[in-house]
Amino acid sequence: MTDRRLRNTWITWIIAIALLALLPIILGGSYILHLLIISCIWIILAQGLNIILGYTGLLSLGQGGMFGIGAYVSALLAVKLGWSFWITMPLATTATALLGFIIGYPVLRTRGIYFAMVTLGLGVILSEIFNNWIGVTRGPMGIGDIPYPTPINLGFTSIAFDSKITYYYLVLAALILVMVVTYRIAKTTLGRALIAIKEDEVLAGTFGIFPPKFKIIAFTVCSAFSGLAGCLYAHYITFISPESFGVMASIDALVIVVVGSAGMVLGPALGTIILILVPEALRFASEYRMLVYAVILGVVIMYMPQGLGCSIGRLASKIVSGRRVANAYIGTSGSNQNLRGANGS
Amino acid sequence: MPILELQGVTKTFGGLTAVNELSFEVQKGDILGLIGPNGAGKTTVFNLITRHLNCTGGKVIFQGHDITNVRMDKIISFGIARTFQGSRIFRNLTVLEAMLTACYSKRKTGLILDLLNSARAKNEMQQHTEHAIEILKFIGLEERKNDQAGNLPYAHQSLVGIGMALVAEPQLLLLDEPIAGMNPQETLETMELIRKINGRGITVLLVEHNMTAVMGVCNRIVVMNYGEKIVEGTPGEIMEHPAVIDAYLGSGFDARAS
Ligand SMILES: Nc1ncnc2c1ncn2[C@@H]1O[C@H](COP(=O)(O)OP(=O)(O)O)[C@@H](O)[C@H]1O
Ligand SMILES: [Mg+2]
Numbered sequence: 001m002t003d004r005r006l007r008n009t010w011i012t013w014i015i016a017i018a019l020l021a022l023l024p025i026i027l028g029g030s031y032i033l034h035l036l037i038i039s040c041i042w043i044i045l046a047q048g049l050n051i052i053l054g055y056t057g058l059l060s061l062g063q064g065g066m067f068g069i070g071a072y073v074s075a076l077l078a079v080k081l082g083w084s085f086w087i088t089m090p091l092a093t094t095a096t097a098l099l100g101f102i103i104g105y106p107v108l109r110t111r112g113i114y115f116a117m118v119t120l121g122l123g124v125i126l127s128e129i130f131n132n133w134i135g136v137t138r139g140p141m142g143i144g145d146i147p148y149p150t151p152i153n154l155g156f157t158s159i160a161f162d163s164k165i166t167y168y169y170l171v172l173a174a175l176i177l178v179m180v181v182t183y184r185i186a187k188t189t190l191g192r193a194l195i196a197i198k199e200d201e202v203l204a205g206t207f208g209i210f211p212p213k214f215k216i217i218a219f220t221v222c223s224a225f226s227g228l229a230g231c232l233y234a235h236y237i238t239f240i241s242p243e244s245f246g247v248m249a250s251i252d253a254l255v256i257v258v259v260g261s262a263g264m265v266l267g268p269a270l271g272t273i274i275l276i277l278v279p280e281a282l283r284f285a286s287e288y289r290m291l292v293y294a295v296i297l298g299v300v301i302m303y304m305p306q307g308l309g310c311s312i313g314r315l316a317s318k319i320v321s322g323r324r325v326a327n328a329y330i331g332t333s334g335s336n337q338n339l340r341g342a343n344g345s
Numbered sequence: 346m347p348i349l350e351l352q353g354v355t356k357t358f359g360g361l362t363a364v365n366e367l368s369f370e371v372q373k374g375d376i377l378g379l380i381g382p383n384g385a386g387k388t389t390v391f392n393l394i395t396r397h398l399n400c401t402g403g404k405v406i407f408q409g410h411d412i413t414n415v416r417m418d419k420i421i422s423f424g425i426a427r428t429f430q431g432s433r434i435f436r437n438l439t440v441l442e443a444m445l446t447a448c449y450s451k452r453k454t455g456l457i458l459d460l461l462n463s464a465r466a467k468n469e470m471q472q473h474t475e476h477a478i479e480i481l482k483f484i485g486l487e488e489r490k491n492d493q494a495g496n497l498p499y500a501h502q503s504l505v506g507i508g509m510a511l512v513a514e515p516q517l518l519l520l521d522e523p524i525a526g527m528n529p530q531e532t533l534e535t536m537e538l539i540r541k542i543n544g545r546g547i548t549v550l551l552v553e554h555n556m557t558a559v560m561g562v563c564n565r566i567v568v569m570n571y572g573e574k575i576v577e578g579t580p581g582e583i584m585e586h587p588a589v590i591d592a593y594l595g596s597g598f599d600a601r602a603s
Contacts, residue, residue: 189449191457206427
């Protein structure tokens with residue numbers, strides 16, 4: 001990468017982060033903040049799925065269950081043992097990652113539709129556990145009074161997390177971390193190996209990439225992101241019950257990833273904006289919300305089968321380099337170059 | 346010492362014996378042709394050498410190492426690379442991305458250092474990119490480096506497959522019907538490319554139906570039929586051999602050519 005491109009990448013990151021940080025100030029309002037927080041959590045959850053589905057090509061339908069593990073582990077440690085969020089958050093994330101690592105070993109022997117079925121089963125089993133292990137999870141009654149993160153004492157001042165604005169900055173920090181990790185994965189050998197496995201496992205193996213190893217890594221990272229999202233959710237809503245972590249959550253995450261474009265770092269963010277923010281923005285017409293949701297899905301599936309992100313990338317590169325696209329007809333400089341560049345794949 | 350040695354290699358699929366007690370040697374520097382009618386078991390031999398299939402019996406020895414039971418993904422680091430019949434390549438990647446993916450086995454930096462964007466990882470990435478471009482120039486596809494591999498004309502896809510194998514810097518290269526689907530001009534160019542690859546010190550094992558190509562580039566030829574070796578010799582000897590003529594005329598060589 002040239003210095004100039006490197007600098008541009010940095011500038012893009014900084015502008016994006018600054019905009020996100022200023023968003024609550026620009027938009028204002030408690031309800032907007034709530035939406036922003038929920039959106040960040042959904043993007044983190046969907047990014048987990050993006051790693052395993054978008055990059056590795058494995059359709060996991062157990063995302064909701066892993067989301068729940070993160071939430072329950074953190075909530076239980078905080079409520080029953082009184083541990084601080086700053087300890088329960090890394091623990092819950094690690095525990096979910098560990099669970100993914102252990103379960104991944106047998107589960108990742110299956111592929112295609114079988115992998116989807118097994119992970120769906122996993123999600124259902126976890127959901128049953130949340131519902132029926134009443135001694136620990138209190139079953140359908142759920143766990144309430146989950147504490148907000150303990151304030152951070154900086155000496156001269158302390159930051160409390162009982163207001164939406166500070167919680168927003170907390171989830172935003174987590175989101176940025178997740179995005180940076182995903183971006184690095186996508187850019188490096190690890191991402192290239194995952195994509196090779198998605199493309200053709202046998203060919204990947206021929207070139208020295210051992211698919212089981214990379215699938216386990218992908219599934220572990222996916223689980224870690226889901227666990228982190230669950231934990232952030234639990235300490236924000238302060239009440240959790242099994243219904244938030246069922247098959248519907250898995251399906252929602254799937255729809256977000258597919259609509260946003262699987263296999264793109266920004267895909268889950270786009271998907272979340274479209275599927276969570278747009279329907280909310282049309283809330284005044286609340287009886288039509290499901291309709292709007294359905295129309296968005298229909299349009300994307302019919303006209304943008306590779307997702308919104310891909311289509312935007314393609315459009316942008318057409319506008320930016322209309323000339324080069326024309327050149328492609330005489331077969332000199334490839335328009336594909338620009339398309340792919342913009343897709344970030 | 347031969348670079349590759351097959352000792353009584355056998356492969357059965359259920360009741361079908363695809364490769365039967367096959368033995369031959371490849372000497373370092375050879376361009377060895379492996380020919381025979383369709384279904385003779387040539388691709389299966391490749392799959393046994395590169396461990397895409399398990400041998401039912403026999404041994405495969407590469408540079409003195411018994412690789413009969415080595416895991417498939419380790420084969421490349423022994424120095425054996427291959428292409429697949431019908432140009433199996435990473436179709437949705439650009440040509441350059443496909444080449445970089447094929448560099449995987451050359452990597453010396455760990456995944457973590459790579460994720461952390463260490464200087465060493467960056468440096469290595471730079472080297473791999475330069476090497477990939479060099480190989481693309483060598484196979485004549487540098488212009489196409491940013492095109493999607495699956496969108497290239499068929500002949501170019503076949504070359505991408507060869508390029509991916511070369512970028513891993515093998516000592517032995519197995520080519521499975523690289524010329525299939527090429528026009529006469531492309532055929533000549535690919536024959537020349539195979540000679541140039543051999544000139545880089547890479548031993549080549551070539552499966553190909555185009556007899557002009559095989560006779561033109563190979564220094565030795567092994568002829569198979571029904572999973573067995575029927576003859577081995579120089580191109581001159583092979584062309585004259587009654588058993589070869591018999592095998593080809595007797596098992597629909599003409600039908601395939603049509
Ligand atoms: N994976 C497999 N399972 C079952 N039979 C196979 C398999 N691979 C090859 N065969 C059979 O083995 C024989 C040899 O096939 P192959 O090695 O592809 O021949 P060639 O490459 O010489 O045309 C054929 O009869 C083929 O049908
Ligand atoms: Mg074959």
